[in-house]
Amino acid sequence: MKITIKSFANIRDVLGQAELPMELAPRATLTDLFTRLNSEYGENFNRQVYDQLSGELVPFLILINDKTYRTTVDMDTPLSDGDVVTIMIPFDGG
Amino acid sequence: MNSLTYKGYIGKILRVNLTDGTWSDFSLTDELVEKYIGGAGLAARILYDELEPGVDPLSPENKAIFLTGPVNGTMIPAASRVGLYAKSPLTNSFFHSSAGGHFGAELKYAGYDGIILEGASEKPVYLFIDEGNVELRDASHLWGLDSNTVQHEMHEELGSEEIHIAAIGPAGENLVRFACVICGCRALGRGGLGAVLGSKKVKAVAVRGQGSVEVPDMRKMRLLLDELFAKFNANPSTSEIMPRYGTPVLVNANNTLGMFGHNNWQDEFYTESEGLSGETMRKQLVKRDKSCFACPARCSKFSIVGEGQNEGCCVEGPEYEDIFSLGSMCGHNNLDVVAAGERLCDDIGVDAIEAGVSIAFAMECYEKGLITDKETDGIELRFGRDDLILPLIEKMGRREGNLGNLLAEGVKRASEQVGQGSEFFAMQNKGLTFPGHSARGMPGFALGYATGPRGASHHDSRPTGERTGLVKRDTIEGKGEYTARINHLNILTDSMIVCHLPEAIWGPLDITDNVVRCLNAVTGMDLTLDQARKTAERIWNMIRMFSVREGYRREHDTLPGRFMEEPIKTGPSKGMVISREMLDYMLDQYYEFRGWDKETGVPTREKLEELGLEDLTEDAANL
Numbered sequence: 001m002k003i004t005i006k007s008f009a010n011i012r013d014v015l016g017q018a019e020l021p022m023e024l025a026p027r028a029t030l031t032d033l034f035t036r037l038n039s040e041y042g043e044n045f046n047r048q049v050y051d052q053l054s055g056e057l058v059p060f061l062i063l064i065n066d067k068t069y070r071t072t073v074d075m076d077t078p079l080s081d082g083d084v085v086t087i088m089i090p091f092d093g094g
Numbered sequence: 095m096n097s098l099t100y101k102g103y104i105g106k107i108l109r110v111n112l113t114d115g116t117w118s119d120f121s122l123t124d125e126l127v128e129k130y131i132g133g134a135g136l137a138a139r140i141l142y143d144e145l146e147p148g149v150d151p152l153s154p155e156n157k158a159i160f161l162t163g164p165v166n167g168t169m170i171p172a173a174s175r176v177g178l179y180a181k182s183p184l185t186n187s188f189f190h191s192s193a194g195g196h197f198g199a200e201l202k203y204a205g206y207d208g209i210i211l212e213g214a215s216e217k218p219v220y221l222f223i224d225e226g227n228v229e230l231r232d233a234s235h236l237w238g239l240d241s242n243t244v245q246h247e248m249h250e251e252l253g254s255e256e257i258h259i260a261a262i263g264p265a266g267e268n269l270v271r272f273a274c275v276i277c278g279c280r281a282l283g284r285g286g287l288g289a290v291l292g293s294k295k296v297k298a299v300a301v302r303g304q305g306s307v308e309v310p311d312m313r314k315m316r317l318l319l320d321e322l323f324a325k326f327n328a329n330p331s332t333s334e335i336m337p338r339y340g341t342p343v344l345v346n347a348n349n350t351l352g353m354f355g356h357n358n359w360q361d362e363f364y365t366e367s368e369g370l371s372g373e374t375m376r377k378q379l380v381k382r383d384k385s386c387f388a389c390p391a392r393c394s395k396f397s398i399v400g401e402g403q404n405e406g407c408c409v410e411g412p413e414y415e416d417i418f419s420l421g422s423m424c425g426h427n428n429l430d431v432v433a434a435g436e437r438l439c440d441d442i443g444v445d446a447i448e449a450g451v452s453i454a455f456a457m458e459c460y461e462k463g464l465i466t467d468k469e470t471d472g473i474e475l476r477f478g479r480d481d482l483i484l485p486l487i488e489k490m491g492r493r494e495g496n497l498g499n500l501l502a503e504g505v506k507r508a509s510e511q512v513g514q515g516s517e518f519f520a521m522q523n524k525g526l527t528f529p530g531h532s533a534r535g536m537p538g539f540a541l542g543y544a545t546g547p548r549g550a551s552h553h554d555s556r557p558t559g560e561r562t563g564l565v566k567r568d569t570i571e572g573k574g575e576y577t578a579r580i581n582h583l584n585i586l587t588d589s590m591i592v593c594h595l596p597e598a599i600w601g602p603l604d605i606t607d608n609v610v611r612c613l614n615a616v617t618g619m620d621l622t623l624d625q626a627r628k629t630a631e632r633i634w635n636m637i638r639m640f641s642v643r644e645g646y647r648r649e650h651d652t653l654p655g656r657f658m659e660e661p662i663k664t665g666p667s668k669g670m671v672i673s674r675e676m677l678d679y680m681l682d683q684y685y686e687f688r689g690w691d692k693e694t695g696v697p698t699r700e701k702l703e704e705l706g707l708e709d710l711t712e713d714a715a716n717l
């Protein structure tokens with residue numbers, strides 16, 4: 001299936017474009033998507049979303065189309081063909 | 095030598111009587127620092143004890159306190175800050191504002207934990223603390239100068255660039271109710287504390303010192319620092335995002351969630367926001383990254399406008415809040431104007447959040463016909479007019495004409511003058527305007543805004559838990575306790591004083607071990623996590639009692655009509671609103687968790703006694 005990844009700031013810098021089309025296996029989940037991004041973009045991607053001491057994905061939101069999901073509890077969510085996945089930036093502060 | 099058991103402190107505060115030009119030392123005691131730590135906690139206690147209730151914030155009877163906490167001047171990461179404290183001319187209650195940079199550390203190296211300014215001078219003065227020597231100098235020749243020029247002039251006069259200065263601009267002198275104080279390029283921004291200095295005729299405070307801050311065990315301290323710096327370097331927020339984009343990264347983040355205030359919060363989704371984004375700013379303006387004292391996060395940006403009318407204007411920033419208030423709230427996405435506006439706010443000495451939100455309020459009043467060319471001195475005030483931002487900042491900072499004077503009073507008082515229902519969209523609580531984080535899109539944060547002792551501050555509560563999905567943002571359940579615990583994290587860090595922004599390390603949902611270990615390592619206090627939480631709760635209740643004594647009750651813990659009656663119109667958060675019923679429900683939860691009277695919002699006798707605030711029970715009973 002085909003999805004589109006939307007991103008900004010550091011993640012956009014790593015992926016190289018604001019909207020990135022990606023081919024995933026049917027019924028792939030958010031975890032599968034992040035595993036794929038990790039293997040394709042390596043440490044550069046990893047440093048933007050994983051704590052480098054614990055190795056854990058840090059808390060941030062992900063939009064699938066316009067619906068909000070949380071990295072803390074929703075990573076098993078399956079994706080569907082045509083989904084637009086917006087990766088929010090894991091920024092605390094502000 | 096001081097008589098404190100605890101390290102981290104110098105042990106004394108300089109008390110300056112401006113009326114007769116004398117000064118003395120105020121010694122810290124073990125009991126004071128155990129109960130109130132420093133910074134906001136200690137200042138609240140001093141001001142509660144020393145100010146009469148009902149005192150006019152702009153009278154000589156008010157006091158302004160510069161204060162550090164135990165960690166300032168050490169290498170604890172993000173311990174860059176200094177706080178300024180007084181009764182605020184905007185909110186009429188205790189207010190604290192802190193700034194990063196180097197002033198706080200230098201004040202301690204100069205020999206004092208803080209400075210209490212009381213009374214008022216007849217003529218302009220500045221205070222100079224040089225290696226523990228105190229001088230009150232004539233500042234008549236500096237009166238009227240902007241906050242940047244005055245620092246240059248003083249460096250010349252005092253013969254060194256190494257002197258750190260906190261100064262007011264013309265707005266402070268003109269008693270603009272949201273005048274700020276500028277330290278280097280950083281602002282003690284909110285609450286109008288620059289006007290308090292102006293009312294005392296204090297143009298500036300300068301400090302220089304080569305002292306040091308003692309800690310109990312340097313070896314243990316080094317181990318802790320290694321661990322903390324490793325955590326800063328491992329966390330994506332502090333190691334990657336802050337250094338690259340700083341707070342402006344939130345423009346796209348908040349707008350993508352549909353939580354970016356636009357046109358005076360008439361909406362929270364701005365289709366043209368990319369022009370204001372951190373990404374655009376990085377390309378268009380940023381020349382280098384900067385850091386505060388002892389902070390690895392380097393979230394500050396040094397920017398220069400490259401072309402156009404404001405070409406050459408350089409500024410530390412703009413920060414997310416400036417972009418929100420001077421840009422999106424006023425309906426335009428001209429980042430050069432935002433940068434120049436922020437610089438002008440600093441120079442003239444006004445809080446950029448208050449300035450932008452005041453302009454947005456006036457624009458909406460004008461578009462709705464509630465004010466006309468007569469009140470605006472002929473200016474056609476419309477959203478999107480980026481050409482008006484700089485002239486209006488000048489006008490309010492100098493109190494020029496009808497419009498300048500109206501805006502200089504802040505949104506709450508301006509809406510009282512305009513009347514005609516304008517309070518519905520006067521985007522303030524308790525006199526302080528809302529910064530750029532959504533209330534409607536984050537119920538727990540809305541509760542934090544409503545109950546904030548400073549009014550609509552984004553540093554009494556925090557948006558982070560809901561914005562990053564640590565807790566659900568589409569529910570009001572559990573938000574009472576959620577908000578109270580974040581209050582405690584914030585007030586403890588504001589008393590130590592460390593910057594809130596690396597909150598992934600400090601919290602972000604409650605006080606964590608990382609905070610307590612810093613406090614213990616610097617002071618030798620040996621507090622447990624529970625004891626630290628109790629201390630924070632004591633300080634929070636102390637500050638609540640200050641507000642209560644000034645007349646604040648449950649009915650003041652509220653939100654503007656717009657946030658309670660107008661759902662967000664477009665974007666991913668469309669339909670979200672905090673109705674009165676939702677707010678009431680959360681207030682009940684919040685007061686219940688706090689042990690406050692649900693009818694009035696006043697801390698109960700039992701709660702005050704439990705927290706060791708027995709001496710306030712009489713005040714609470716006599717209301």
Ligand code: SF4
Nearest residue numbers: 386389391393593595
């Ligand atoms: S996080 Fe940013 S604002 Fe806070 S101390 Fe560090 S550099 Fe300064």
